[in-house]
Amino acid sequence: MQTDPSPMRSAPSLWSRVTAVTDYFAFPLRTSHYVELVNPLWARHSLQARVEKVWDETKDARTLTLRPGVNWRGHRAGQHARLGVPIGGMHYTRTYTISSAPERDDRCITITVKAIAGGRMSHHLVRNVKPGDYLPLGLPQGDFYLPDAQPVKPLFITAGSGITPAISMLRGLIAQERLPDTAHIHYAPHEFDVIFGAELRAMAATHSRYKLNLQLTREIGVESSEARHFSAAQLEALCPDWREREVYACGPQSLLEALERHWQGAGLSRRLHVERFRAAYAGVPADAVGGKVSFGKSRIVAQGDHLTPLLRVAEDAGMNPPHGCRMGICHTCNTRLLGGCVRDLRTGKLLNEVGAIVQTCICAAAGDCEIDL
Template sequence: MDMRVPPKGQLSFACVSVRDETASIKTFRLRAGSGQVPVIPGQALVLKVPLSSGPVWRSFTVSGVRDGDLELTIKAQSEGGATRWLHDNFIAGCQVDARAPRGDFTLALRQQPELAFVSGGSGATPMMAMLRELAETEPQADVAWFHAARDPDEVLFAAELIELQRIMPRLTIAVTVSRTAPGWFGYRGRLNRRLMATAVPDFGRREVFCCGPQGFMQETQLIHAAEGGASSRFHTESFGGDTGPVATPVPASPVGVAGPSFQLKVNGRILAAAPDETLLQASLRQGVVIPCGCGEGRCGTCMVQLVSGDITASPNGGITQEEAESGYILACSSRATSDVEISMN
């Protein structure tokens, strides 16, 4: 297999413009060299970010589509990470490689008319993408949006939400901030059941789309369940965003390998992989870092090329059929059934 052949879904984008949303959040407008790229609101684009330590793949939700261009609204995180590099270096005229938009956190999951969008920080981006779609296709949609921000200056899309409320008469918006400022008259404090009951009294009866930090999403799901909400009507987006130069989120893996194991060769290094652990778990356990985002087969960040061997895979929307046919797999959701060699090149 020619290791120089990229996945068929790999694209090249040019940065058309950058605008400041808040002091720490920017929106990057990208234009594909191959023409308009299909995207479903709620999906994410996986960018190849050229850090000084080497390129890394990171997933960012598409916040909007403008005249065929894709917009990514990104908050700068840790120094040395992908988001910080984008904020400091990615300007109009720059080029970046990417994988085609992917993900199943979309309105296709919707089972009932009454919706609740719950977001924390930059988790507002997929909600805005879906809300813009509803404004165009279903302006009478019943949507309650609850957003949590650190302080008033970091509340995203405030002006546009006011405009959308004029188009969507059944759209309600509640915002809470952890740190208040003079002139703030919205909700205050971290998410809890009492606050949610005040902001969205019928929360348990609504179908929920939730995005934000992992702990925030877990708390929201507990509140929804406590209010009588069905788990089948609670959806989360967990692409993981930016974790610095090395992505670390990964499901728990065995401390050591007991019993039979297969040989796992990663970029020439020989490791061992137990049948019950993923290739990502086996690699990280033995000190070989494969960048990952969600750890659930959804974001495509941990995509590697299968050079040889057999695996079982359970991807969750993070890889396209064309990429799979080109010999690519997701390390976080693939397990060895024979000796295996993979490449991160």
């Protein structure tokens, strides 16, 4: 158990009363801005977290232990939070699932990040962030968590870094000593790619109610690689009572789509709960084209293809536009269309009305266009 990072946390009313006076002298800033200079975790006008520890889970996945500031409120197992990182003078934000259980007693949380190809921020977090760094943090969000009336027989289906919400739930259930009859199918290319591999195996060895099925899709073995990917036959073999289970799934788009088709076909869609790391895209016509993207306020012009979100086009052009979730949920990236045409990648719908709201994280150029950034 570690001590509370803030002496003010236990007496918010006293703190409010004190700052009601000191804010008067701190104007135009607030007392919190000066407190932040002493310890960024005590600031009340913003939320930051200090990196306490970094731990390599696999060759390209790392767990960061973060101590959030006083504004933090507890999360529910499975939720995510936004994390900011300055890289090369630009500020980037991404959303990461909290991999620790809420029951952790040192007031720290962990996030587990996998470095993805072309992922600026994930590479930075996995390679460069070190203990002692302070990172801007958002409050926990998301509705992918176990209900209070806990499912009697959960089935987790996860792949790659999609294990993160599931491990938070599993750790929480074990900490509460409420682990029900739980089945878990996890996909990873190789043994050495399994994030939390040792912990999952230890859980399976020590908790008879937890049945782990690791599917190593690229490991050399008797079965073909295809046979180790999700299929109806595989599900039937690994978890014959899947129809009776409440399913929590997280992983790549292809897996989630296959699961959605399968559960829909069985008339059991309401039993399937999925968490996505990016918005589901609708099909884009084969003849779709990108175009020149003009950023009106910045007077920057860049080339955007028909599948690259305008947010990414702007960042690649050296801009730092506002953004949050990067998957069409938070609307932080909203701007207006000043001309031309863009496509909403989630629906495939074209937007060409001047003044229309454009979510830059899920819209791509559909010909030349101009947006108000």
